[in-house]
Amino acid sequence: MTHKILITAAGSYGDVAPYTGVGARLREAGHEVALATHDTYADLVRAAGLEFRRLPADPRTRAHRPGAAGEAQPTAPAGGRTLMRQAAAFITELGGGIADAAHEDTGLLLLSATTAPLGHHLAEALDIPSLDLPLVPGAPTGDFAPVVGGGRSLGRGGNRAAGRLSLRVIDRLYADATRDLRTRLGLPPAAPRTVRRRTEAAGRPVLHGFSEVLVPRPADWRTGLDVVGNWWPWHAPDAQLPPVVEDFLAAGPPPVFIGFGSMAGGDGERVSTLAVRALRRAGLRGILQSGWAGLTTRHTPEHADVLTIGDVPHALLFPRMSAVVHHCGAGTAAAGLRAKVPTVPVPVTADQPFWAHRLTALGAATAPIPFRELSADNAADRLAHALAQASAAPERRRHAAEAAHRLAAEDGAGEVLAAVERLRG
Known part of the structure; x- marks a missing residue:
C-alpha cells in the first residue's frame, strides 16, 4: 500500500541530510515522500528523488540559527536570554511553514526533533498519525544529563531532574508558536507541555537515529523509545570524489x-x-x-x-x-x-x-x-x-x-x- 508521507526537518545540514536517506528508503519501498525543509537543501532533497517543500527560517540566510531542541545551535557566543529570544523567533517563523507544508492528502508525518513539537499539532488537526525521528536522545534518563549541556553526569537523580527541566525549557520556547499554530489550524488552545504530556501518555513510538555503539538505549526509558541506528545522508550510487x-x-x-x-x-x-x-x-x-x-x-x-x-x-x-x-x-x-x-x-x-x-x-x-x-x-x-x-x-x-x-x-x-x-x- 502506497502512503503519502511528509518528513519535516529544520536547522543545519546535519539536522536535515539524514532524512534524505530515510526518505529515499521509503520511496524505494513504493511510498510517495516529500521532505519539507529550507531552500538551502532543495537540491539535496530533489537529488534523493523526494519532493521538496519549503520551510522558512533558512539558517543560511538568517543572522542567527535555531537552538531549540538539541539540534542546531548558535555558532557564536551569546547570552542565555539572547539565545532564547533567537530560538523562539526561529520557531515562531517555522510554525507557519509547517502548516503550509502539509497537503490535504498527507497521510503520515515524520518529524525531526526541532519540528516535532509543531508537527504534533498538525497531526492532530489533520487527524493523521505521526512518528518522531530525533537524531539525539531527548527523553530524561538517569544514564546521562541532557545532551545539549554536554551530557556531564549529575548522578542518576540529577540527570533525570535536569532532563525534565530541559523539556520544560523547550516547552517555553515553543509557547508562542504553539498558540499561533493552533489558532491557525482551528484547534482549541493547549500549552506545549499539555500536548507533550498527552503524546507521552499515548505511548507513541519514537525512533532515534543514532547507534547503540555510541549510546546504549537507557533501561529507564519507557517502552516505545527505541534506538534504531544511524540514518545516512543519501548520495548517488555512482557518486565519485572530484x-x-x-x-x-x-x-x-x-x-x-x-x-x-x-x-x-x-x-x-x-x-x-x-x-x-x-x-x-x-x-x-x-x-x-x-x-x-x-x-x-x-x-x-x-x-x-x-x-x-x-x-x-x-x-x-x-x-x-x-x-x-x-x-x-x-x-x-x-x-x-x-x-x-x-x-x-x-x-x-x-x-x-x-x-x-x-x-x-x-x-x-x-x-x-x-x-x-x-x-x-x-x-x-x-x-x-x-x-x-x-x-x-x-x-x-x-x-x-x-x-x-x-x-x-x-x-x-x-x-x-x-x-x-x-x-x-
Whole structure:
C-alpha cells in the first residue's frame, strides 16, 4: 500500500541530510515522500528523488540559527536570554511553514526533533498519525544529563531532574508558536507541555537515529523509545570524489580531514591558518572542507600539502583519510566511525561535547579540544599533538574499525520503514 508521507526537518545540514536517506528508503519501498525543509537543501532533497517543500527560517540566510531542541545551535557566543529570544523567533517563523507544508492528502508525518513539537499539532488537526525521528536522545534518563549541556553526569537523580527541566525549557520556547499554530489550524488552545504530556501518555513510538555503539538505549526509558541506528545522508550510487581530490590523494600518504560543517561562522581565516600550521608541525597532509566557516588555504603560502574542498559526501571521503578533525555533530561523529578512522573532536556547542566524549570513551578519538580553546597561544601545538596521536595510534584505528563493524550490521532506515508500515498497515 502506497502512503503519502511528509518528513519535516529544520536547522543545519546535519539536522536535515539524514532524512534524505530515510526518505529515499521509503520511496524505494513504493511510498510517495516529500521532505519539507529550507531552500538551502532543495537540491539535496530533489537529488534523493523526494519532493521538496519549503520551510522558512533558512539558517543560511538568517543572522542567527535555531537552538531549540538539541539540534542546531548558535555558532557564536551569546547570552542565555539572547539565545532564547533567537530560538523562539526561529520557531515562531517555522510554525507557519509547517502548516503550509502539509497537503490535504498527507497521510503520515515524520518529524525531526526541532519540528516535532509543531508537527504534533498538525497531526492532530489533520487527524493523521505521526512518528518522531530525533537524531539525539531527548527523553530524561538517569544514564546521562541532557545532551545539549554536554551530557556531564549529575548522578542518576540529577540527570533525570535536569532532563525534565530541559523539556520544560523547550516547552517555553515553543509557547508562542504553539498558540499561533493552533489558532491557525482551528484547534482549541493547549500549552506545549499539555500536548507533550498527552503524546507521552499515548505511548507513541519514537525512533532515534543514532547507534547503540555510541549510546546504549537507557533501561529507564519507557517502552516505545527505541534506538534504531544511524540514518545516512543519501548520495548517488555512482557518486565519485572530484578528480582534484583523487589527484591529491594519489600524490602522497592519506591526509587528515579538517572541517566544522555549519559551525564556526566568521572564523574561517583564523581557523584555516591554525589548521595548516598544526598539520605542518605534525608532518601531515590535510584536506580542509570549507563549510559555513569558509576554511581556505588562500592565506597560507606554499600549500601543496593542503587542499580545500567544498561539499563532498563523507561516506566517500572519510575512508581515505588517516584521521578526521571535526565539530562532532551526531552525523559526522558516526560517519568517522563508519569510515574506520580515528577522530580529533573539536566540539563547538549544543550536543557536540556529548558526542565528542562518547567517541573518546569508545577509544576511537583523542581527548576533545573544545573549539573555544583554539584561541589559546598553544592551540597549534595542541592540535598538532592530537593530529599525531590520531594518525599514528593503531589502537584508536582498531577501536574505530570494531565500531564500524557493528554499525554495518544496523539498518536504521529499514527500521523506520518497518515502523511506517506498521502505522499505516
